[in-house]
Amino acid sequence: MNKAWWKEAVVYQIYPRSFNDSNGDGIGDLQGIISRLDYLENLGVDVIWLSPVYASPNEDNGYDISDYYAIMSDFGTMRDFDELLQKAHEHHLKIVMDLVANHTSDEHQWFIDSRKSKDNPYHDYYIWRDQPNNWGSVFGGSAWQYDENLNQYYLHNFAIKQPDLNWENKAVRDDLYKMMRYWCDKGIDGFRMDVISMISKDQRYPDAPVPEGAVYGDPTPYTVDGPRIHEFLQEMNREVLSRYDLFTVGETPGLSVERALKYVQEDRHELEMVFTFDHVSLDGGDYGKWSQKRTDLVELKKAIMKWVKGCENGGWNSLYLDNHDQPRAVSRFGDDGEYREMSAKCLALTLHLMRGTPYVYQGEELGMTNYHFTSIEECRDIEEINAYKDLVTDRHIYSDQEMLENISSKGRDNARTPMQWDDSQNAGFTTGTPWINVNPNYKTINAAAQVNEPNSIYNFYKQLIALRHAHDIIVYGEMDLLYEDAHDLFAYTRSYNDEKITVLANWSDHEVTYDLTPEGDLLITNDEDVTPHTLKPYQAVAYYKK
Numbered sequence: 001m002n003k004a005w006w007k008e009a010v011v012y013q014i015y016p017r018s019f020n021d022s023n024g025d026g027i028g029d030l031q032g033i034i035s036r037l038d039y040l041e042n043l044g045v046d047v048i049w050l051s052p053v054y055a056s057p058n059e060d061n062g063y064d065i066s067d068y069y070a071i072m073s074d075f076g077t078m079r080d081f082d083e084l085l086q087k088a089h090e091h092h093l094k095i096v097m098d099l100v101a102n103h104t105s106d107e108h109q110w111f112i113d114s115r116k117s118k119d120n121p122y123h124d125y126y127i128w129r130d131q132p133n134n135w136g137s138v139f140g141g142s143a144w145q146y147d148e149n150l151n152q153y154y155l156h157n158f159a160i161k162q163p164d165l166n167w168e169n170k171a172v173r174d175d176l177y178k179m180m181r182y183w184c185d186k187g188i189d190g191f192r193m194d195v196i197s198m199i200s201k202d203q204r205y206p207d208a209p210v211p212e213g214a215v216y217g218d219p220t221p222y223t224v225d226g227p228r229i230h231e232f233l234q235e236m237n238r239e240v241l242s243r244y245d246l247f248t249v250g251e252t253p254g255l256s257v258e259r260a261l262k263y264v265q266e267d268r269h270e271l272e273m274v275f276t277f278d279h280v281s282l283d284g285g286d287y288g289k290w291s292q293k294r295t296d297l298v299e300l301k302k303a304i305m306k307w308v309k310g311c312e313n314g315g316w317n318s319l320y321l322d323n324h325d326q327p328r329a330v331s332r333f334g335d336d337g338e339y340r341e342m343s344a345k346c347l348a349l350t351l352h353l354m355r356g357t358p359y360v361y362q363g364e365e366l367g368m369t370n371y372h373f374t375s376i377e378e379c380r381d382i383e384e385i386n387a388y389k390d391l392v393t394d395r396h397i398y399s400d401q402e403m404l405e406n407i408s409s410k411g412r413d414n415a416r417t418p419m420q421w422d423d424s425q426n427a428g429f430t431t432g433t434p435w436i437n438v439n440p441n442y443k444t445i446n447a448a449a450q451v452n453e454p455n456s457i458y459n460f461y462k463q464l465i466a467l468r469h470a471h472d473i474i475v476y477g478e479m480d481l482l483y484e485d486a487h488d489l490f491a492y493t494r495s496y497n498d499e500k501i502t503v504l505a506n507w508s509d510h511e512v513t514y515d516l517t518p519e520g521d522l523l524i525t526n527d528e529d530v531t532p533h534t535l536k537p538y539q540a541v542a543y544y545k546k
Ligand code: GLC
Pocket: 060, 063, 064, 100, 158, 194, 195, 251, 324, 325
Protein backbone atom coordinates (compact mmCIF):
# COMPACT_ATOMS: atom_id res chain seq x y z
CA MET A 1 0.00 0.00 0.00
CA ASN A 2 1.33 3.40 -1.00
CA LYS A 3 1.68 6.29 1.38
CA ALA A 4 0.19 9.62 0.32
CA TRP A 5 -0.29 13.08 1.83
CA TRP A 6 -4.05 12.94 1.38
CA LYS A 7 -4.17 9.72 3.41
CA GLU A 8 -2.34 11.44 6.27
CA ALA A 9 -4.42 14.62 6.18
CA VAL A 10 -7.24 15.74 8.44
CA VAL A 11 -9.91 17.74 6.65
CA TYR A 12 -12.05 20.56 8.07
CA GLN A 13 -15.28 21.30 6.25
CA ILE A 14 -16.54 24.87 6.05
CA TYR A 15 -20.13 25.70 5.11
CA PRO A 16 -19.35 29.31 4.18
CA ARG A 17 -22.87 30.66 4.64
CA SER A 18 -22.79 29.71 8.32
CA PHE A 19 -19.14 30.12 9.25
CA ASN A 20 -18.34 33.78 9.84
CA ASP A 21 -19.87 37.02 8.56
CA SER A 22 -17.45 39.91 8.04
CA ASN A 23 -19.80 42.67 6.83
CA GLY A 24 -22.93 42.38 8.94
CA ASP A 25 -25.34 41.19 6.24
CA GLY A 26 -26.09 38.04 8.25
CA ILE A 27 -24.38 35.70 5.78
CA GLY A 28 -20.97 34.13 6.23
CA ASP A 29 -18.39 35.08 3.61
CA LEU A 30 -14.82 34.65 2.38
CA GLN A 31 -13.37 37.54 4.40
CA GLY A 32 -15.03 35.93 7.41
CA ILE A 33 -13.13 32.71 6.71
CA ILE A 34 -9.85 34.58 6.19
CA SER A 35 -10.13 36.12 9.65
CA ARG A 36 -10.45 32.64 11.21
CA LEU A 37 -7.49 30.94 9.56
CA ASP A 38 -5.48 31.21 12.78
CA TYR A 39 -8.18 29.24 14.57
CA LEU A 40 -7.96 26.45 11.99
CA GLU A 41 -4.17 26.41 11.89
CA ASN A 42 -4.13 26.16 15.67
CA LEU A 43 -6.53 23.20 15.54
CA GLY A 44 -3.97 21.46 13.35
CA VAL A 45 -6.07 20.43 10.36
CA ASP A 46 -4.37 20.16 6.97
CA VAL A 47 -7.13 20.77 4.46
CA ILE A 48 -10.19 23.01 4.25
CA TRP A 49 -13.07 21.71 2.16
CA LEU A 50 -15.22 24.66 1.15
CA SER A 51 -18.85 23.91 0.40
CA PRO A 52 -19.70 25.69 -2.90
CA VAL A 53 -18.70 29.35 -3.16
CA TYR A 54 -19.63 29.85 -6.83
CA ALA A 55 -22.34 32.19 -8.14
CA SER A 56 -25.72 30.75 -7.26
CA PRO A 57 -29.32 31.82 -6.71
CA ASN A 58 -29.16 29.68 -3.54
CA GLU A 59 -32.09 27.38 -4.07
CA ASP A 60 -29.88 24.75 -2.39
CA ASN A 61 -27.30 27.10 -0.82
CA GLY A 62 -24.73 27.03 -3.57
CA TYR A 63 -25.27 23.44 -4.73
CA ASP A 64 -27.11 25.10 -7.64
CA ILE A 65 -24.40 26.91 -9.57
CA SER A 66 -25.22 29.62 -12.10
CA ASP A 67 -21.62 30.47 -12.99
CA TYR A 68 -18.67 28.16 -12.28
CA TYR A 69 -16.21 30.99 -12.94
CA ALA A 70 -17.61 33.52 -10.47
CA ILE A 71 -17.85 33.81 -6.68
CA MET A 72 -21.27 34.09 -5.07
CA SER A 73 -21.85 37.81 -4.44
CA ASP A 74 -23.01 37.06 -0.86
CA PHE A 75 -19.57 35.59 -0.21
CA GLY A 76 -17.40 38.26 -1.86
CA THR A 77 -15.39 38.52 -5.06
CA MET A 78 -12.77 36.56 -6.96
CA ARG A 79 -10.18 38.84 -5.34
CA ASP A 80 -11.40 37.69 -1.93
CA PHE A 81 -11.09 34.10 -3.11
CA ASP A 82 -7.54 34.61 -4.37
CA GLU A 83 -6.67 36.20 -1.04
CA LEU A 84 -8.21 33.28 0.86
CA LEU A 85 -6.25 30.78 -1.20
CA GLN A 86 -2.99 32.61 -0.70
CA LYS A 87 -3.48 33.19 3.02
CA ALA A 88 -4.67 29.64 3.62
CA HIS A 89 -1.46 28.40 2.02
CA GLU A 90 0.53 30.74 4.25
CA HIS A 91 -1.24 29.09 7.20
CA HIS A 92 -0.28 25.62 5.85
CA LEU A 93 -3.87 24.90 4.96
CA LYS A 94 -4.86 23.43 1.60
CA ILE A 95 -8.11 24.39 -0.10
CA VAL A 96 -10.41 21.75 -1.60
CA MET A 97 -13.34 23.07 -3.64
CA ASP A 98 -16.77 21.51 -3.94
CA LEU A 99 -17.39 20.46 -7.52
CA VAL A 100 -21.07 20.25 -8.39
CA ALA A 101 -21.08 18.67 -11.83
CA ASN A 102 -24.17 16.48 -11.85
CA HIS A 103 -26.40 19.51 -12.23
CA THR A 104 -26.34 23.30 -12.50
CA SER A 105 -28.80 25.99 -11.54
CA ASP A 106 -31.62 26.63 -14.01
CA GLU A 107 -30.15 30.15 -14.05
CA HIS A 108 -26.87 28.93 -15.58
CA GLN A 109 -26.43 30.33 -19.08
CA TRP A 110 -26.21 26.79 -20.51
CA PHE A 111 -29.68 26.01 -19.22
CA ILE A 112 -31.11 29.36 -20.27
CA ASP A 113 -29.92 28.57 -23.81
CA SER A 114 -30.93 24.94 -23.52
CA ARG A 115 -34.59 25.83 -23.10
CA LYS A 116 -34.64 28.40 -25.94
CA SER A 117 -35.29 25.85 -28.69
CA LYS A 118 -34.73 22.20 -29.52
CA ASP A 119 -32.07 23.11 -32.07
CA ASN A 120 -30.10 25.44 -29.82
CA PRO A 121 -26.53 24.06 -29.46
CA TYR A 122 -27.01 23.98 -25.68
CA HIS A 123 -30.31 22.09 -25.77
CA ASP A 124 -28.47 18.81 -25.48
CA TYR A 125 -26.46 20.01 -22.42
CA TYR A 126 -29.39 18.81 -20.29
CA ILE A 127 -31.72 15.83 -20.31
CA TRP A 128 -34.94 16.56 -22.16
CA ARG A 129 -37.75 14.10 -22.93
CA ASP A 130 -41.13 14.42 -24.61
CA GLN A 131 -42.70 12.31 -21.87
CA PRO A 132 -41.65 12.00 -18.21
CA ASN A 133 -41.26 8.63 -16.48
CA ASN A 134 -42.31 7.97 -12.87
CA TRP A 135 -39.03 8.96 -11.18
CA GLY A 136 -39.18 10.95 -7.98
CA SER A 137 -36.71 13.70 -7.06
CA VAL A 138 -34.52 13.52 -3.95
CA PHE A 139 -36.19 16.70 -2.69
CA GLY A 140 -39.73 15.42 -3.32
CA GLY A 141 -42.17 15.46 -6.24
CA SER A 142 -41.49 14.29 -9.79
CA ALA A 143 -37.92 14.37 -11.08
CA TRP A 144 -39.22 15.89 -14.34
CA GLN A 145 -40.30 19.47 -14.92
CA TYR A 146 -42.46 20.54 -17.83
CA ASP A 147 -41.31 23.40 -20.03
CA GLU A 148 -44.15 25.03 -21.95
CA ASN A 149 -42.00 26.68 -24.58
CA LEU A 150 -40.41 23.40 -25.68
CA ASN A 151 -43.35 21.17 -24.76
CA GLN A 152 -40.74 18.88 -23.17
CA TYR A 153 -39.68 17.78 -19.69
CA TYR A 154 -36.22 18.14 -18.17
CA LEU A 155 -34.71 15.85 -15.57
CA HIS A 156 -33.81 17.22 -12.12
CA ASN A 157 -32.79 14.60 -9.59
CA PHE A 158 -32.70 17.32 -6.93
CA ALA A 159 -34.68 20.62 -6.87
CA ILE A 160 -36.66 21.90 -9.87
CA LYS A 161 -34.03 24.64 -10.10
CA GLN A 162 -31.23 22.02 -10.37
CA PRO A 163 -31.46 20.50 -13.88
CA ASP A 164 -29.19 17.47 -14.42
CA LEU A 165 -26.40 17.92 -16.95
CA ASN A 166 -26.23 15.50 -19.86
CA TRP A 167 -22.84 13.80 -19.45
CA GLU A 168 -23.47 11.76 -22.63
CA ASN A 169 -22.70 14.98 -24.51
CA LYS A 170 -18.93 15.29 -24.99
CA ALA A 171 -19.19 19.10 -25.17
CA VAL A 172 -20.60 19.15 -21.63
CA ARG A 173 -17.74 17.07 -20.32
CA ASP A 174 -15.13 19.17 -22.10
CA ASP A 175 -16.62 22.36 -20.71
CA LEU A 176 -16.57 20.92 -17.18
CA TYR A 177 -12.96 19.75 -17.50
CA LYS A 178 -11.95 23.17 -18.78
CA MET A 179 -13.61 24.76 -15.76
CA MET A 180 -11.84 22.34 -13.40
CA ARG A 181 -8.47 23.19 -14.97
CA TYR A 182 -9.24 26.87 -14.46
CA TRP A 183 -9.49 26.32 -10.69
CA CYS A 184 -6.49 23.99 -10.59
CA ASP A 185 -4.40 26.56 -12.45
CA LYS A 186 -5.31 29.06 -9.76
CA GLY A 187 -3.63 26.71 -7.30
CA ILE A 188 -6.47 24.98 -5.46
CA ASP A 189 -5.58 21.65 -3.91
CA GLY A 190 -8.45 19.39 -4.83
CA PHE A 191 -12.12 18.66 -5.29
CA ARG A 192 -14.93 17.17 -3.25
CA MET A 193 -17.26 15.92 -5.95
CA ASP A 194 -20.95 16.32 -5.27
CA VAL A 195 -23.10 13.21 -6.00
CA ILE A 196 -20.50 12.12 -8.52
CA SER A 197 -21.89 8.56 -8.58
CA MET A 198 -24.97 9.97 -10.36
CA ILE A 199 -23.48 11.53 -13.50
CA SER A 200 -24.03 8.55 -15.81
CA LYS A 201 -27.71 7.67 -16.32
CA ASP A 202 -29.23 4.53 -17.77
CA GLN A 203 -30.18 5.80 -21.23
CA ARG A 204 -33.37 3.74 -21.37
CA TYR A 205 -34.96 5.90 -18.64
CA PRO A 206 -37.35 3.14 -17.55
CA ASP A 207 -40.07 3.54 -14.90
CA ALA A 208 -38.75 2.59 -11.46
CA PRO A 209 -40.36 0.52 -8.69
CA VAL A 210 -42.31 2.67 -6.20
CA PRO A 211 -41.14 2.03 -2.61
CA GLU A 212 -43.73 1.57 0.12
CA GLY A 213 -44.87 4.88 1.53
CA ALA A 214 -43.67 6.76 -1.59
CA VAL A 215 -45.62 8.35 -4.43
CA TYR A 216 -42.92 8.26 -7.13
CA GLY A 217 -40.49 5.59 -8.33
CA ASP A 218 -37.00 5.44 -6.82
CA PRO A 219 -34.65 6.06 -9.77
CA THR A 220 -31.49 5.01 -7.89
CA PRO A 221 -30.87 1.83 -9.95
CA TYR A 222 -30.89 3.95 -13.12
CA THR A 223 -29.13 7.09 -11.89
CA VAL A 224 -26.45 5.79 -9.53
CA ASP A 225 -23.32 4.00 -10.74
CA GLY A 226 -24.56 4.12 -14.32
CA PRO A 227 -23.09 2.33 -17.36
CA ARG A 228 -20.50 4.97 -18.31
CA ILE A 229 -19.48 6.21 -14.85
CA HIS A 230 -15.96 4.74 -14.92
CA GLU A 231 -15.35 5.84 -18.47
CA PHE A 232 -16.29 9.41 -17.46
CA LEU A 233 -14.16 9.42 -14.30
CA GLN A 234 -11.15 7.99 -16.12
CA GLU A 235 -11.54 10.61 -18.79
CA MET A 236 -11.76 13.32 -16.09
CA ASN A 237 -8.66 11.88 -14.49
CA ARG A 238 -6.77 12.01 -17.80
CA GLU A 239 -8.02 15.47 -18.74
CA VAL A 240 -7.66 17.13 -15.34
CA LEU A 241 -6.84 15.23 -12.16
CA SER A 242 -3.66 13.48 -13.29
CA ARG A 243 -2.17 16.80 -14.40
CA TYR A 244 -2.04 18.22 -10.86
CA ASP A 245 -1.28 16.97 -7.33
CA LEU A 246 -4.84 16.96 -6.03
CA PHE A 247 -6.94 15.73 -3.17
CA THR A 248 -10.09 14.09 -4.54
CA VAL A 249 -13.08 12.70 -2.71
CA GLY A 250 -16.28 11.66 -4.40
CA GLU A 251 -19.64 11.85 -2.71
CA THR A 252 -21.10 8.51 -3.73
CA PRO A 253 -24.54 7.77 -2.33
CA GLY A 254 -26.04 4.41 -3.18
CA LEU A 255 -22.87 2.37 -3.70
CA SER A 256 -21.95 -1.00 -2.22
CA VAL A 257 -18.35 -1.41 -1.05
CA GLU A 258 -17.55 -3.64 -4.03
CA ARG A 259 -18.78 -1.01 -6.47
CA ALA A 260 -17.19 1.87 -4.58
CA LEU A 261 -13.77 0.20 -4.72
CA LYS A 262 -13.83 0.60 -8.49
CA TYR A 263 -13.83 4.38 -7.99
CA VAL A 264 -10.79 4.44 -5.72
CA GLN A 265 -8.45 1.55 -6.49
CA GLU A 266 -5.18 3.22 -7.30
CA ASP A 267 -4.48 1.37 -10.55
CA ARG A 268 -7.85 2.47 -11.98
CA HIS A 269 -6.95 6.20 -12.05
CA GLU A 270 -10.26 7.64 -11.00
CA LEU A 271 -10.67 9.17 -7.49
CA GLU A 272 -8.71 8.88 -4.25
CA MET A 273 -11.53 8.26 -1.79
CA VAL A 274 -15.29 8.37 -1.48
CA PHE A 275 -17.90 9.35 1.06
CA THR A 276 -20.10 6.42 1.93
CA PHE A 277 -23.57 6.61 3.47
CA ASP A 278 -24.28 3.25 5.10
CA HIS A 279 -23.44 4.43 8.62
CA VAL A 280 -25.63 7.54 8.38
CA SER A 281 -28.61 5.67 6.92
CA LEU A 282 -29.47 3.47 9.90
CA ASP A 283 -31.94 5.69 11.71
CA GLY A 284 -34.62 6.32 9.08
CA GLY A 285 -38.30 5.45 9.27
CA ASP A 286 -41.21 4.61 6.98
CA TYR A 287 -40.88 7.95 5.17
CA GLY A 288 -37.19 8.28 4.49
CA LYS A 289 -35.00 9.81 7.13
CA TRP A 290 -37.83 11.57 8.98
CA SER A 291 -38.12 9.62 12.21
CA GLN A 292 -37.13 9.59 15.86
CA LYS A 293 -35.23 6.33 15.56
CA ARG A 294 -31.71 6.20 17.03
CA THR A 295 -28.88 4.31 15.39
CA ASP A 296 -28.12 0.90 16.87
CA LEU A 297 -24.40 0.68 17.71
CA VAL A 298 -23.99 -2.91 16.52
CA GLU A 299 -25.36 -1.95 13.11
CA LEU A 300 -23.23 1.19 13.03
CA LYS A 301 -20.04 -0.76 13.74
CA LYS A 302 -20.94 -3.28 11.03
CA ALA A 303 -21.57 -0.53 8.50
CA ILE A 304 -18.29 1.22 9.28
CA MET A 305 -16.20 -1.96 9.36
CA LYS A 306 -17.52 -3.17 6.03
CA TRP A 307 -15.96 -0.08 4.43
CA VAL A 308 -12.76 -0.06 6.49
CA LYS A 309 -12.08 -3.71 5.68
CA GLY A 310 -13.14 -3.28 2.06
CA CYS A 311 -10.49 -0.59 1.60
CA GLU A 312 -7.61 -2.42 3.27
CA ASN A 313 -6.39 -3.95 0.03
CA GLY A 314 -6.08 -0.92 -2.22
CA GLY A 315 -8.58 1.87 -2.00
CA TRP A 316 -9.13 4.48 0.66
CA ASN A 317 -11.93 5.46 2.99
CA SER A 318 -13.16 8.74 4.39
CA LEU A 319 -14.22 8.98 8.03
CA TYR A 320 -17.03 11.27 9.12
CA LEU A 321 -19.96 11.54 11.49
CA ASP A 322 -20.93 15.13 10.65
CA ASN A 323 -21.31 17.26 7.54
CA HIS A 324 -23.64 19.92 6.15
CA ASP A 325 -26.25 17.28 5.20
CA GLN A 326 -26.34 15.48 8.54
CA PRO A 327 -27.69 16.37 11.98
CA ARG A 328 -25.10 17.09 14.67
CA ALA A 329 -23.25 13.92 15.66
CA VAL A 330 -23.22 14.62 19.39
CA SER A 331 -27.04 14.85 19.37
CA ARG A 332 -27.47 11.92 17.02
CA PHE A 333 -24.97 9.36 18.34
CA GLY A 334 -24.03 10.79 21.74
CA ASP A 335 -25.82 12.85 24.36
CA ASP A 336 -26.32 16.58 23.96
CA GLY A 337 -27.48 16.97 27.58
CA GLU A 338 -25.67 15.91 30.74
CA TYR A 339 -22.89 14.01 28.93
CA ARG A 340 -22.37 16.39 26.01
CA GLU A 341 -18.66 17.03 26.59
CA MET A 342 -17.79 13.45 27.39
CA SER A 343 -19.80 12.04 24.50
CA ALA A 344 -18.46 14.56 21.97
CA LYS A 345 -14.92 13.52 22.93
CA CYS A 346 -15.88 9.85 22.92
CA LEU A 347 -17.17 10.07 19.35
CA ALA A 348 -14.09 12.03 18.31
CA LEU A 349 -11.67 9.52 19.82
CA THR A 350 -13.52 6.61 18.22
CA LEU A 351 -13.51 8.20 14.76
CA HIS A 352 -10.07 9.78 14.72
CA LEU A 353 -8.17 6.61 15.58
CA MET A 354 -9.79 4.65 12.73
CA ARG A 355 -8.28 3.87 9.35
CA GLY A 356 -9.07 6.44 6.65
CA THR A 357 -9.01 10.21 6.23
CA PRO A 358 -11.03 11.97 8.96
CA TYR A 359 -13.27 14.97 8.38
CA VAL A 360 -14.23 17.55 11.01
CA TYR A 361 -17.33 19.62 10.24
CA GLN A 362 -17.38 23.21 11.52
CA GLY A 363 -18.54 23.32 15.13
CA GLU A 364 -18.10 19.57 15.65
CA GLU A 365 -14.83 20.44 17.40
CA LEU A 366 -16.87 22.48 19.89
CA GLY A 367 -19.54 19.85 20.47
CA MET A 368 -22.22 21.94 18.76
CA THR A 369 -25.67 20.35 19.01
CA ASN A 370 -28.90 20.06 17.05
CA TYR A 371 -31.29 23.00 17.11
CA HIS A 372 -34.79 22.74 18.51
CA PHE A 373 -37.07 23.88 15.65
CA THR A 374 -40.46 25.01 16.93
CA SER A 375 -41.95 26.27 13.64
CA ILE A 376 -41.42 25.43 9.96
CA GLU A 377 -40.86 29.18 9.50
CA GLU A 378 -37.50 28.71 11.19
CA CYS A 379 -36.36 26.15 8.59
CA ARG A 380 -34.32 27.19 5.57
CA ASP A 381 -33.44 23.89 3.89
CA ILE A 382 -35.38 23.04 0.73
CA GLU A 383 -35.34 19.36 1.67
CA GLU A 384 -37.02 20.07 5.05
CA ILE A 385 -39.52 22.52 3.58
CA ASN A 386 -40.54 20.15 0.76
CA ALA A 387 -40.78 17.16 3.12
CA TYR A 388 -42.93 19.16 5.53
CA LYS A 389 -45.29 20.10 2.71
CA ASP A 390 -45.52 16.49 1.54
CA LEU A 391 -45.79 14.71 4.90
CA VAL A 392 -47.74 17.30 6.92
CA THR A 393 -49.68 19.60 4.58
CA ASP A 394 -50.48 17.27 1.66
CA ARG A 395 -50.55 13.72 3.02
CA HIS A 396 -51.23 14.29 6.76
CA ILE A 397 -48.78 11.57 7.74
CA TYR A 398 -47.22 13.57 10.57
CA SER A 399 -48.66 16.37 12.67
CA ASP A 400 -46.86 19.70 12.63
CA GLN A 401 -45.40 18.87 16.04
CA GLU A 402 -44.18 15.40 15.02
CA MET A 403 -42.54 16.67 11.85
CA LEU A 404 -40.79 19.48 13.70
CA GLU A 405 -39.38 16.91 16.08
CA ASN A 406 -38.22 14.85 13.11
CA ILE A 407 -36.60 17.92 11.57
CA SER A 408 -34.98 18.80 14.90
CA SER A 409 -33.36 15.37 15.05
CA LYS A 410 -32.63 14.61 11.37
CA GLY A 411 -32.85 17.81 9.33
CA ARG A 412 -29.88 19.35 7.53
CA ASP A 413 -30.45 22.78 9.10
CA ASN A 414 -29.12 21.41 12.40
CA ALA A 415 -25.68 21.53 10.82
CA ARG A 416 -26.28 24.92 9.27
CA THR A 417 -27.04 27.10 12.29
CA PRO A 418 -24.22 29.64 12.62
CA MET A 419 -20.83 28.72 13.99
CA GLN A 420 -20.64 29.66 17.67
CA TRP A 421 -17.58 31.86 18.11
CA ASP A 422 -18.23 33.52 21.48
CA ASP A 423 -20.98 34.50 23.91
CA SER A 424 -21.68 37.93 22.40
CA GLN A 425 -24.85 38.57 20.41
CA ASN A 426 -25.46 36.03 17.60
CA ALA A 427 -22.55 33.98 18.92
CA GLY A 428 -20.14 36.43 17.31
CA PHE A 429 -21.17 35.09 13.89
CA THR A 430 -22.66 38.36 12.65
CA THR A 431 -23.45 41.88 13.82
CA GLY A 432 -26.58 41.79 11.66
CA THR A 433 -29.52 39.42 11.47
CA PRO A 434 -28.33 35.87 10.76
CA TRP A 435 -29.89 34.15 7.72
CA ILE A 436 -30.79 31.22 9.99
CA ASN A 437 -31.27 31.29 13.75
CA VAL A 438 -28.32 30.83 16.06
CA ASN A 439 -28.61 27.95 18.51
CA PRO A 440 -29.48 29.58 21.88
CA ASN A 441 -26.90 27.39 23.64
CA TYR A 442 -24.08 29.58 22.21
CA LYS A 443 -23.74 31.29 25.60
CA THR A 444 -22.08 28.14 26.93
CA ILE A 445 -21.00 26.34 23.76
CA ASN A 446 -18.58 28.55 21.83
CA ALA A 447 -15.02 28.70 20.54
CA ALA A 448 -13.83 31.51 22.84
CA ALA A 449 -14.64 29.40 25.89
CA GLN A 450 -12.70 26.41 24.53
CA VAL A 451 -9.59 27.48 22.65
CA ASN A 452 -7.60 28.31 25.80
CA GLU A 453 -9.23 25.68 28.03
CA PRO A 454 -6.91 22.63 28.04
CA ASN A 455 -9.71 20.15 28.75
CA SER A 456 -12.11 21.44 26.12
CA ILE A 457 -13.56 19.44 23.26
CA TYR A 458 -11.62 21.71 20.87
CA ASN A 459 -8.32 20.84 22.52
CA PHE A 460 -9.25 17.17 22.55
CA TYR A 461 -9.67 17.32 18.76
CA LYS A 462 -6.36 19.14 18.58
CA GLN A 463 -4.68 16.32 20.49
CA LEU A 464 -6.26 13.63 18.30
CA ILE A 465 -5.16 15.42 15.12
CA ALA A 466 -1.61 15.77 16.47
CA LEU A 467 -1.54 12.07 17.38
CA ARG A 468 -2.50 11.11 13.83
CA HIS A 469 0.28 13.26 12.47
CA ALA A 470 2.77 11.64 14.87
CA HIS A 471 1.89 7.96 14.35
CA ASP A 472 1.78 6.14 11.02
CA ILE A 473 -0.16 3.35 12.67
CA ILE A 474 -3.18 5.65 13.05
CA VAL A 475 -3.18 6.36 9.34
CA TYR A 476 -2.09 3.06 7.89
CA GLY A 477 -2.56 0.31 10.48
CA GLU A 478 -5.04 -2.49 9.93
CA MET A 479 -8.24 -2.17 11.93
CA ASP A 480 -10.13 -5.00 13.62
CA LEU A 481 -13.27 -4.83 15.70
CA LEU A 482 -13.53 -6.17 19.26
CA TYR A 483 -16.78 -7.02 21.05
CA GLU A 484 -18.73 -6.64 17.82
CA ASP A 485 -22.02 -7.67 19.44
CA ALA A 486 -21.84 -5.10 22.25
CA HIS A 487 -24.56 -2.47 22.03
CA ASP A 488 -22.72 0.03 24.22
CA LEU A 489 -19.03 -0.54 23.55
CA PHE A 490 -17.17 0.54 20.38
CA ALA A 491 -13.83 -1.23 20.61
CA TYR A 492 -11.14 -2.05 18.07
CA THR A 493 -7.45 -2.62 17.54
CA ARG A 494 -5.06 -1.12 15.06
CA SER A 495 -1.93 -3.03 14.00
CA TYR A 496 1.10 -1.86 12.06
CA ASN A 497 4.40 -3.75 11.98
CA ASP A 498 5.01 -4.45 15.72
CA GLU A 499 2.89 -1.57 16.96
CA LYS A 500 -0.60 -1.89 18.30
CA ILE A 501 -3.36 0.47 19.41
CA THR A 502 -6.42 -0.66 21.36
CA VAL A 503 -9.46 1.60 21.52
CA LEU A 504 -12.29 1.07 24.01
CA ALA A 505 -15.13 3.58 23.87
CA ASN A 506 -18.33 3.49 25.87
CA TRP A 507 -21.07 4.90 23.62
CA SER A 508 -23.69 4.72 26.39
CA ASP A 509 -24.80 6.61 29.49
CA HIS A 510 -24.18 3.66 31.81
CA GLU A 511 -21.02 2.03 33.10
CA VAL A 512 -19.57 -0.71 30.87
CA THR A 513 -17.16 -3.47 31.84
CA TYR A 514 -14.88 -5.50 29.55
CA ASP A 515 -12.56 -8.42 30.21
CA LEU A 516 -9.54 -7.83 27.97
CA THR A 517 -6.32 -6.26 29.23
CA PRO A 518 -5.03 -3.85 26.60
CA GLU A 519 -1.31 -4.00 25.75
CA GLY A 520 0.93 -0.97 26.22
CA ASP A 521 0.39 2.43 27.81
CA LEU A 522 -2.44 4.88 27.86
CA LEU A 523 -2.28 7.01 24.69
CA ILE A 524 -5.29 9.28 25.15
CA THR A 525 -8.54 9.37 27.12
CA ASN A 526 -11.40 11.80 27.71
CA ASP A 527 -11.32 11.08 31.47
CA GLU A 528 -7.98 10.52 33.22
CA ASP A 529 -9.69 8.65 36.03
CA VAL A 530 -9.19 5.24 34.41
CA THR A 531 -10.21 2.01 36.16
CA PRO A 532 -9.08 -1.28 34.55
CA HIS A 533 -11.87 -3.21 32.78
CA THR A 534 -14.41 -0.45 33.44
CA LEU A 535 -15.59 2.57 31.51
CA LYS A 536 -17.72 5.34 32.94
CA PRO A 537 -20.56 6.73 30.78
CA TYR A 538 -19.05 7.86 27.47
CA GLN A 539 -15.53 7.29 28.72
CA ALA A 540 -13.09 6.34 25.97
CA VAL A 541 -9.51 5.12 26.25
CA ALA A 542 -6.79 4.25 23.76
CA TYR A 543 -3.64 2.25 24.57
CA TYR A 544 -0.50 2.15 22.49
CA LYS A 545 2.17 -0.55 22.39
CA LYS A 546 5.40 -0.03 20.49
C1 GLC B 1 -25.10 16.66 -2.18
C2 GLC B 1 -24.85 17.82 -1.25
C3 GLC B 1 -26.16 18.36 -0.79
C4 GLC B 1 -26.94 18.82 -1.99
C5 GLC B 1 -27.07 17.72 -3.04
C6 GLC B 1 -27.51 18.28 -4.36
O1 GLC B 1 -25.69 15.60 -1.54
O2 GLC B 1 -24.02 17.42 -0.21
O3 GLC B 1 -26.01 19.39 0.15
O4 GLC B 1 -28.22 19.24 -1.59
O5 GLC B 1 -25.86 17.07 -3.28
O6 GLC B 1 -26.50 19.07 -4.91
